[in-house]
Amino acid sequence: MSRLLTYAQAINEALRQSMELCEDVVVLGQLVDYKSGIFGTTTGLVDRFGPDRVQDFPVSENLMTATAMGASLTGLRPVIVHQRLDFMLYSLDAITNWLALWRFKSNGHSNMPVTIRAIVGKRWGQGPQHSKSLHAWFAHLPGIRVAVPATADDVKGLLMESIFGETPAIFVEGRTLFSMTAHVPEQPYRVRFGQATIRRPGKDVTLVAIGVIVPLALRAAAALDKQGIDVEVLDPRTLSPLDVNTLCESVGKTRRLIVADHGWTSFGAAAEIIARIAEILGDNLRARPVRFCLPDSHTPMSMALEDQYYASDADLVSAIQKMF
């Protein structure tokens, strides 16, 4: 049984069902216990599960991450949330020096099943400190899983998979996806890490769309269909681990690759995906691979500049046309 839920409602349902299934699941974050509930994603949880399991937290991002880590050693399965990813950067020590390498340096004796949600703003003047999507940074780290769910059904399944998994995960959630709906199964379910999905099959070009860029990619593919270009849209769903097999199958068929990412161009996720494919299928491509990313610039506030900073459907259509 599935029904239409928004992305935000699906997150809320994933948290609620996880907390029902297992009393070790706790949710920490600034303002998680207020009615507005992090854009609706935690609304109502404190009423249901009480203030021990749903806790507001001081504006101490590093400590919040470390608290989740230490708590996980006692058997808890904490979920922490940052209203904006930019605040999470105070916890880079906890993440990079401790969480990522905890399993490694314990020689596999100790895991920290911690789930970190980080929300990325876009447009309406979010500017350079409310809109950074640093998924590529985190995907660079061994020992961390990175999810970039684009749809309501994926975010629910991936969150539950992470909460009940054994390896820490960072969720980069695009704020502009929060009102978008999809059919979400009612019962608890999992979406596995490292399993891409083909959102639209096609034969002429593989368009890898990462996270928040998926709706734009699908619209561009529909537009190109009318021009006789059959685009396959591949959503990797997680960057770490990355589903290289599905990527290779798709590009092996289309022999053209463009990667659309909501991150800066240089040293980013798109570069990594193209490099992977180039190493395996480089000799078989019919066109040079293309990165379709944000400019190497911080985000401007002005709506006029935002329109130039963020690509439009037409920009992506045009980039793909040039590959033929």
Next chain:
Amino acid sequence: MATEPAVKSIQLSHRTITLIGRYQEMEIDLLDRQTLLFLFRQMLRLRRMEEALMQEYHPADEMRCPMHFCIGQEAVPAALSLLVEPEDYLFSHHRSHGYYFAKGSPLRELFAEVYGKETGANGGKAGSQDISHHASRFYSGAILSGAVSIAVGAAFGLQIRKSRNISIAGFGEGATDEGAFWEAANYAGLRRLPILFVCENNRYATYSDQLKRQPNDNICERVVTFGVRTRRIFGNDVVKAYLTLREEMARVRGGEGPGLVEAYTYRWNSHVGPEDDNVNNYRPASEIQFWKENCPIRLLQEKLEAAGYLDSQTLGRMEREIAAEIAANFQFAKESPFPSAGDWRAMNWDDSSPLADRLLGAQSRSEFDQSQPEARLEPY
């Protein structure tokens, strides 16, 4: 009759401490003979272990990892070793050997670890400054207050789970330079977490004097404003350390909220490794001399001998047992095989998910409507 000390230890700070001269305030009458001898033996074990590791470190060069020895700082770990419970959590900084020892983690696995062997506590992946022993709930790390923060997290978990166990964070005064420490103190006080902060103030962060880094030598005064009880002691008095820690651990365990014990102590050796780092000229010879004269082992030994609790025969037997233990640990480490790398992914990620396998069904694919508009953000 002991002569009156120039300055009572109640006025402790690293500026005044050397005025004490010879420390006279140890009160062995407060403890029974058995406890005193156990404390003495634990300090001696730790001292001899560190000396042996230093001796073997160079020129053999078989232990190839940074090692921060704790000679001179044996009193607090020895006291802790009698008080900490197996189910308590203990977190340490990079000068980890004393705390590893205090938690009762297997010493031969520490030896094998610093030799980089497969049988090491962490299979040779961590070494001295990052060693952990999960089964005995001991963890350490080199990025100072990071470990203190995680200790607070363990205390949070214990509180949520309504456990009677506690979390203990061992660190130096250097860790209190970092903002993370103050986030930890704030949260521990706010939630009255079951954590004991144990600050071994040895005055120097590597070579840098506390007063080059902080306006005052008054960590306790600052911490107490967060609602954390504080105690300040002469950290080489193992009787005082034991009694203070016993009292504070009982209060934390009893639900009275977090506490901090600041123990003034001193490392005899260089910051790292067995070589002398006095070339940096960062501490006066008179200061080093003061602390060596107030060696925690010697202070207790003299009292024990005066009380007739320890004779040369007992001491000799103790030394022989400790030497044999150390020799066996070295032999174990040296004879153990080196690890082979195997699967790099499995070392870093655990891809198993037994709980998810049990609780979650598979995803049934559903369609995504691409024609719907994206969310338009609002000011908040």
